[in-house]
Amino acid sequence: MIIVHYLNHTLQANGHVAVAVDLACAQAALGHQVYLVSGRGDFDDVLVRNGVTKIDVPDARGLFPLRMLTMARSLLPVMRRIRPDIVNAHMVTAAIAARLVAWTSGYKLVTTVHNSFDRQAPLMRVGDRVIAVSKSVYDEMRGFGVAASKLRIVHNGTIGGARRPAVPVQRTTLSRPAIATVCGLHPRKGVDHLIDAFAIVHRQCPAAHLYIVGDGPFRTAYEQRAADSGAGASIHFTGHVGDPREVLAEVDIFALASLREPFGLVVSEAREMGCALVTTDVDGLPEAVGGADHGILVPPADPAAMAAALLSLINDPALLARYRAASSADTEGLTVAVMAKSTLDVYDEIIS
The missing domain is CATH 3.40.50.2000 (Glycogen Phosphorylase B;)
Structure with a gap:
């Protein structure tokens, strides 16, 4: 399967970035052809080391409509070249840009809702499938009118991810309790x-x-x-x-x-x-x-x-x-391996 993860950026200290990076690396390890398309980021070396192709696109700035159109224009030639089966968008502007471009390449769009409390979160409905990271997010998206037939729950996982070693390489000395x-x-x-x-x-x-x-x-x-x-x-x-x-x-x-x-x-x-x-x-x-x-x-x-x-x-x-x-x-349900398998099940569902 040819998979693209699409984000505005891959900067540290952002939960959705951590999930996307670990997910992309785990899917590549399972033998899929995986790309991560984003603006500036901090994880390029991790991605390359784990077999994920990183493609940089310009950072989009300005008001939401302008930013969305700028991202779509940058994404278009990338999608025409890659011809992915699945694009997984992790933020609202990325999701809208990916939907605007989808007709040119024929891929299926999956959107992952990480922050359902954002006022633009209802726009994530543009995905062919919408992944909610918890039952709470699922319920909130249903409240926004997103059809149950589109929504799937995949819990975030961090344990065993490629971003970090299996155990901390050092421990910080603390005063206790x-x-x-x-x-x-x-x-x-x-x-x-x-x-x-x-x-x-x-x-x-x-x-x-x-x-x-x-x-x-x-x-x-x-x-x-x-x-x-x-x-x-x-x-x-x-x-x-x-x-x-x-x-x-x-x-x-x-x-x-x-x-x-x-x-x-x-x-x-x-x-x-x-x-x-x-x-x-x-x-x-x-x-x-x-x-x-x-x-x-x-x-x-x-x-x-x-x-x-x-x-x-x-x-x-x-x-x-x-x-x-x-x-x-x-x-076990908090591991990257389980998250990757559950996400691939969503991909398989809409491709088939």
């Missing part, structure tokens, strides 16, 4: 609520430390909130880390306070590393966690509930050990 979150520093991730929750935890357990892994436009504001919380000396901002598992491998509890989260790639990374899980009960997070048997789910925007869950684990070593063991159990 160690709580960590890994996320972009912007309001959707609820970092302010997590800082407030940790301030409660710290008053009862001064030895605890919180590690905030990631970067983003609100970092300065969150650093100030941490400083004002009374627990600032125990809250550490690491910035972006290329392989978060280097931190997670030494963490006792992984916490995610997101207000919206279609699936949560980092949850599978935390599970791979055997962290106890405390996350908000929103969107696809219960699916990524594996339900209440595998982690503690709390209401969003509720620092008191988050703090109570964290303290229940810190204060009870046996409970912490039980949740750490539960976290790393039943993770």
Whole structure:
């Protein structure tokens, strides 16, 4: 099968990019002819090393309609040359551009919805099949009027992907008990609520430390909130880390306070590393966690509930050990291999 993955870019610290790169590499390893077409990126060496042909197209800038047309014009000669069976588009502008060009090459278009909360997400309906990364995303797309006959669920997988070694090549030394979150520093991730929750935890357990892994436009504001919380000396901002598992491998509890989260790639990374899980009960997070048997789910925007869950684990070593063991159990569905097979099944369905 000739497969094209099409994205606006392949820059690090973007979940949809991580999924597309791992997916392309896994499909190439299965013997398919795989291309990744995008603007600027950070994974070219990984793709080439794993048998994926990377094709650069110019970055598209400007308003949505202009950006879409620019991308379609750049994509047209590439598709005429490759003549793929499947184009898998991972973002809205890429999906629309790929639909505009499809008539010239006759390929089938699959769109993968990574962020159903984006206001343009309903436009992903242009695919011949629409992959939702969780049941939550599936339900949201159905609410937008996308036909059930088009929609398929394929959970994101990160375990065993080509982007990273099988285990972290190094581990970060942390002060314990160690709580960590890994996320972009912007309001959707609820970092302010997590800082407030940790301030409660710290008053009862001064030895605890919180590690905030990631970067983003609100970092300065969150650093100030941490400083004002009374627990600032125990809250550490690491910035972006290329392989978060280097931190997670030494963490006792992984916490995610997101207000919206279609699936949560980092949850599978935390599970791979055997962290106890405390996350908000929103969107696809219960699916990524594996339900209440595998982690503690709390209401969003509720620092008191988050703090109570964290303290229940810190204060009870046996409970912490039980949740750490539960976290790393039943993770087969979070592997790149399973994601690749399930995605290929979708491709086969529309080709046949």
